[in-house]
Amino acid sequence: MVYKFKVPCSKSRLGDIREFLQRVLSENAIPEVTVNTLILAVDEVCANLIIHSHNCNPDEHIELKVKVSGNSEITFDIIDRGDGFNISEYQEPSISDIVKSKRKGGIGLMLVRRIMDEIELIQGKKKNVYRLHKKI
Amino acid sequence: MVEIKNSLENDIFTIYVIGEVDASSSIYLDESISDATSKHKKIIVNCKQLEYISSAGLGVFMSYINDLEEQGIKLVIYGLSDKVRHVFQILGLDQLLKITDSEEEAKGIVNGV
Numbered sequence: 001m002v003y004k005f006k007v008p009c010s011k012s013r014l015g016d017i018r019e020f021l022q023r024v025l026s027e028n029a030i031p032e033v034t035v036n037t038l039i040l041a042v043d044e045v046c047a048n049l050i051i052h053s054h055n056c057n058p059d060e061h062i063e064l065k066v067k068v069s070g071n072s073e074i075t076f077d078i079i080d081r082g083d084g085f086n087i088s089e090y091q092e093p094s095i096s097d098i099v100k101s102k103r104k105g106g107i108g109l110m111l112v113r114r115i116m117d118e119i120e121l122i123q124g125k126k127k128n129v130y131r132l133h134k135k136i
Numbered sequence: 137m138v139e140i141k142n143s144l145e146n147d148i149f150t151i152y153v154i155g156e157v158d159a160s161s162s163i164y165l166d167e168s169i170s171d172a173t174s175k176h177k178k179i180i181v182n183c184k185q186l187e188y189i190s191s192a193g194l195g196v197f198m199s200y201i202n203d204l205e206e207q208g209i210k211l212v213i214y215g216l217s218d219k220v221r222h223v224f225q226i227l228g229l230d231q232l233l234k235i236t237d238s239e240e241e242a243k244g245i246v247n248g249v
Binding site for chain 1: 156159160166201219227232
């Protein structure tokens with residue numbers, strides 16, 4: 001089963017993305033704590049793209065495709081037309097450095113990496129696909 | 137969206153975080169903690185009605201860890217649901233922040249009991 005959702009690049013629409021994911025995942029009998037972490041990972045990638053790749057421009061859009069395979073594997077595709085940011089090559093800061101520097105950002109992609117089994121960026125001429133896999 | 141409420145009882149300042157803290161709403165949590173830490177030494181954060189937190193919200197709590205230590209401010213988070221608590225656990229932030237189950241325990245800690 002494939003579920004699709006398209007949303008303007010505005011931070012205020014992150015809640016709509018989460019609602020869409022909640023609806024999709026609750027159809028598939030996944031435990032609540034797992035559902036929440038999957039929603040979190042997708043929310044983090046979307047927030048990063050909306051803020052950093054699209055400067056919160058609501059005239060631009062990101063698309064979501066969620067594919068549930070036989071109740072055991074889920075693939076989330078987050079599709080945009082920005083510059084493309086390679087999550088898997090991202091150098092993680094350490095938690096202690098973040099605490100020391102008192103900065104409020106920088107742990108979103110760490111969460112995505114801990115939550116998902118596999119993350120890939122498929123870069124095309126016109127669009128980027130950020131693909132997140134999780135085995136349930 | 138998030139709603140933040142406050143109350144002061146004796147010298148314990150309570151911040152109630154209600155709803156969802158994400159990249160669009162974490163600024164309100166930040167303002168509220170910033171304001172509280174400038175005026176109070178004993179702060180408890182009631183998260184019984186916190187339904188969701190993303191890295192933006194976790195980042196707000198993390199950014200105050202050093203200030204709390206340096207300024208001798210006690211801040212305890214309590215009442216997290218299982219799913220929200222799990223988000224704090226993914227990166228081990230539950231070890232860096234003071235988190236308890238109940239309001240009584242939170243008050244005990246800020247009172248040095």
